[in-house]
Amino acid sequence: MSASTLTETKSLTGSFTAEAFAAHLAGLPPLPPWWLDRKRAAFERFASLPMPSATDETWRFSNRSTLTLDGFQLPPTSASAASLHAPIGIKKSAKLVFVNGRLATRETLAADLAQRGVIVDTLQNALHQHGDRVREHLLAQPARLGSAKFAALHEAFLTDGAFISVPKGVEVELPIGVFSYAAGAGAAVFPHTLVVAGDNSKVTVVEYFGSSVDADAHFAVGANDLYASHGAHLTYIGKQDWSLRTLSFQLNSTIVRRDARVQSLNLHLGARQARHESLSQLQAPGAFSEMLALTVAHDAQEFDQRTLQIHEAPNTKSDLLYKNALRDRAKTIFSGLIVVDPDAQKTDAYQSNRNLMLSDDCEASSLPGLEIQANDVRCTHGATTSRIDPEQEFYLQSRGIAKEAADELLTFGFFEDVLNRLASDELHAALRTLIQSKFKK
């Protein structure tokens, strides 16, 4: 399908030209040849792929007119780590802080974890020290959900990111934190987090995206690769809190192996237009992927969420719950697809999108999809869009709670059944605080 039918004049590359790419490569330390080749190929893909067009089903309902590369550029290499705010006060076992794609500060692992082989390092170091593992998992899955062009941009201009690897049988009790900030007007950042959880290991990764100065416009194309080997338990929390003028892409790929379990929860608060693509592949029996998301949309924000649950093996399970609360003129899109391959009998797949409409100008679109090619399966999906239940509101008012307070309580209640799925009370409390702070703004 060609996009030539459109008369769009937007540039295909913006300031991300061949010259900018050459300068980007020149600024990097020596790279392994395979990675250099992949980056070059990715740049070619990025430069040649068209911008999303009106006939792209993967962009249905999305606002494409505000989707532009113009006005963004690679940030200067030196950026101050000042005026960063660490939003969640939870204890961590290790921490990496990136500003404009470069490591700013870090807190290293406790000696005993490091001794047992747990690695929390930058991708730049890992490319050399753990090249094979990085090569196997880094951006290994093609972008199938519509943002191939932006995924290629990410790969071409990826400077640094986090590499987390937990060896067989090791459990990391406290979460590992990864913080990515954008600083400077028009800064383009490409954060990346790669997590490899070995057989029967257990780890929680908490990622935070934010802007150093709230007023600036940024362009973020982030990606993460989550790999859970046999029997591993991997929990991933992503908190997106870019400035309200940011154009954001976040591309996730999750692979779940035999009897492994991945729980991911993405909290979407920031950005002017944010697109999140999440791909879960259940590759072996017993694999379970739980995909959760909470969005608080206000003003004229647009949140565009696209998900794909692929059941490639029998006896696999996936459970998706995406909840959006919409205020003002905000807009949300949820487009999800469950694919059950012909051999994946005994699949148990669930997909649910709930939209809570809090104003008369907000707009919610749902595209919950199923493609089932095996017959012995349990697949259901549901989508609802409604306002706060007037009866519940009335009940609270009858107990002396003012209408605004009642609505707020009911909205927080709306999010609670997602937050309740978290095993950690501390994380639960931290996320709740973050959501409430956006409401109070």
Place this chain on the structure above:
Amino acid sequence: MKPLSDTLSAPDTDEAAANPVVGIDQTKGDFQYKVAYEFDAGTGLSEKTVRYISSVKKEAPWILEFRLNALKKFLSMPMPTHWATKDLENINFDKIRYYLASGQKPKRTWDEVPADIKRTFERLGIPEQERKFLAGVEAQFDSEAAYSNIKEIVAKQGVIFANSTEALREHPEIFRKFFGKVIPTGDNKFSALNSAVFSGGSFIYVPKGVKVAQPLQAYFRINAENFGQFERTLIICDEGAEVVYMEGCTAPKFSTSTLHSAVVELVALKGAKIQYITVQNWANNVFNLVTKRGVAHEEAEIKWIDCNIGSRLTMKYPGVVLKGRKARGEVLSIALANDGQHQDTGAKMIHAADETTSNIIAKSISVGQGRSTYRGVVHIPKHLKGCKNNTECDALLINSNSRTDTYPAISVRGDRHAVQHEASVSKVSADQIFYMQSRGLTEGQAMSLSVNGFINDLARQFPMEYSVELKRLIDLEMEGSVG
């Protein structure tokens, strides 16, 4: 150009008694008669074809203009394969015959119908049906209505029931106002095609306050190979009027594919009620690409009951534009896809006024390598209040290689609405089958019973004859599907 073969299958089996309603039993429609067509537009589509059709029909200039415009649109529009199945690319528009007719005027009494065409419809049970309970009946053979009759009592009430050619010629003041307004020519590639070459189909007008007690019915029959049938139906129900319309379709099996691309427009004015029932049982080589939409004005109700059992590929999403306050739209859909079939069906509900409600219930059954797809749109735009939609899609997969897809699109603006969508996919419960077998049923019987149970709550809402026949058909389709 003459049809090649004589009667393909002899009418030896006497099923008339067992099959009171036309168009359901697959085997019943599988026969062909040799017909000497008086009018034939040849194969392929060009401006010449369109002019030929229009001149044969002695149409008013505005209709020819409408057709030529539509042809331009059709040629300029791309195939919708960016979302639809690639199977559409297998339609060869140059090999299709766009117009075939034995005569221009439908016969009013059964005796006038030529013997060979009479045989066709007698096999399908048409006069028999009319005697029984129908208020009016029209039977279309390839491009034109071969037989059309309306009971006196209904005609006396002022109901107009005619084919599109007659209606546009004789009642332009009624039909021109609504013709092509519900479904604009450029709505999609196939509605443009229909608008260019349409022929036949029913035009119905029910005057204010008239409640037509018995259903009006139409039969569509494709008899010629490589033929495209493009009927056009327009039903206008004036204020407070009510009508039920039923259609059935059959075609013989040919080795090459056949195209059926209809446009059906319904207009329910204030407080009117229209129920439109389709039982589609085309042969397995028919591309069935149909655009159906109704506009419901204030407090009006439009209900589509849509059964898709035949065809190679069906793409059909009956829609209702809820234009007036408290209008109501409903789609009940049953699809059965067997080997080599793809039933891509669904519904569209466009809410355009306050307090409008819509309900979609879709059930699909995939047997063997059959593929069934639900595709739907629910749209509630800005600044409306009190709109409600309920959508339920259930899919049943019989064999391990059966396939089902669900692609709904729901878009809601504002905080004063309630919308819910639910879908589930399941197979027949092994426990149930085991239980029934333990009570002496064969596996096939048990399977049939389960499948019938699956659609029972929908089938119960159908007219009696249709639901009985549907059950029989499911029994037939389920034979040999197990094991």
